[in-house]
Amino acid sequence: MNRLILKYGRPLTAVILAVFAWVIYRRIASGDGITPLAIAAVIVWVIGAPAFIYLWPRLTVNGYKRAIVKHGFGDGPIPVNTLYAVPGTSSPSASRGSLMATGADDLLYVGGWLDLSKGPQVLHVPDLAGRYFSVQFTDPSTSTNFAYVGKRTTGTKAGDYVLSGPGWKGTVPNGMTQISSPTDSALVIGRVFVESDSDLPIAYGLAKQIQLAPLKQ
């Protein structure tokens, strides 16, 4: 459905505008005034356009949230504060949901939705021994990435990272690193490099070990 809207966006827009033109033409032709219509339209237009722009990042990230917590990627919905590793790389046979037909075919993706309203979560990453990986944390209100764990930012050794929401005042256990989230929710996208087909089971074994757990106090 999304694919069709994206592909035929312009003809669809033209049809919708033509229907509007016809409605307005009918009103004028039948002698009804169009002043109330025009005033209502202009008010909604002037308020609505900036509102759509402001909300667009949130709408986009919420689309990913729905894909994760309502549909999942082949094994049913993924509960909040759970990371799911997609077992295969992206391919054209998008049986795992169309999102998976748009990615890179040399990465395994890990996805999840973070909810910190009931306390911090601990992200555990295994030792990836130099292999490329990243875990991206995206703020749903702005669709910007406020933190990364991965080869570029933290290295590839095993580690535990405390993800805390705004206002959390606990202490971070020894040996763990704190990542403060600007909101109580975040989109989590992990990526683990796959060298080749024969490397896939090894990469998948590592991707599955990238996990969330509640912080024990």
Place this chain on the structure above:
Amino acid sequence: MVNALAWFSQSGVVQGLILGAVLAFLTAILLMNAVARTITTTVNGWSAIRKCGQPGNGVLVRAACAKALPVVNVFEEAAYWTTTVDGSGQTLSGGHGYVLHFPAGKLPPNDAFWSLIPTDIVGYMVNNPTNRYSVGDRSPLAQNADGSVDIYLQHQAPGRHEQNWLPTPSGKFKLTFRVYLPGAAILDGTYQLPSIVKAP
């Protein structure tokens, strides 16, 4: 009360609200696309937006990025370039063959990997009989005598250089070039991808 309801239903206010909302939506889309174009840098036909995903982006840039490249990596994590045209500005199509020529030593610098993936215009991979959907740093690409590398982008298998062949969809298509952990020359803009050249 009944009179007010009757006026409300006949005055056209309802149509006005719907019309205004749809126009607001279309205006927002057009504006976001326009902003996305202004923050896009295009060199040799390849377009990239380097600002996306960064905390601190303003409202317009955030919206434009969410529209153009939803939940994308920051550029220093992964550089993405896309193109739907060849180096001379003509639309890429499976009806033609193309060559991407990297001079010796000019494959993209990186600390992770790179890959080139053809998709349909929207961004979905398209089936092909070879099951080869990308070429990248792990592909056994043959070098020319001078150390340069040619990648052949065409729908049908080329007569020669089959290991440097990347099958493209039969119709119009889009290319995405990803470099994970891009090297310093990519981040400072001194490294540029070469143009896609239509095969004679």
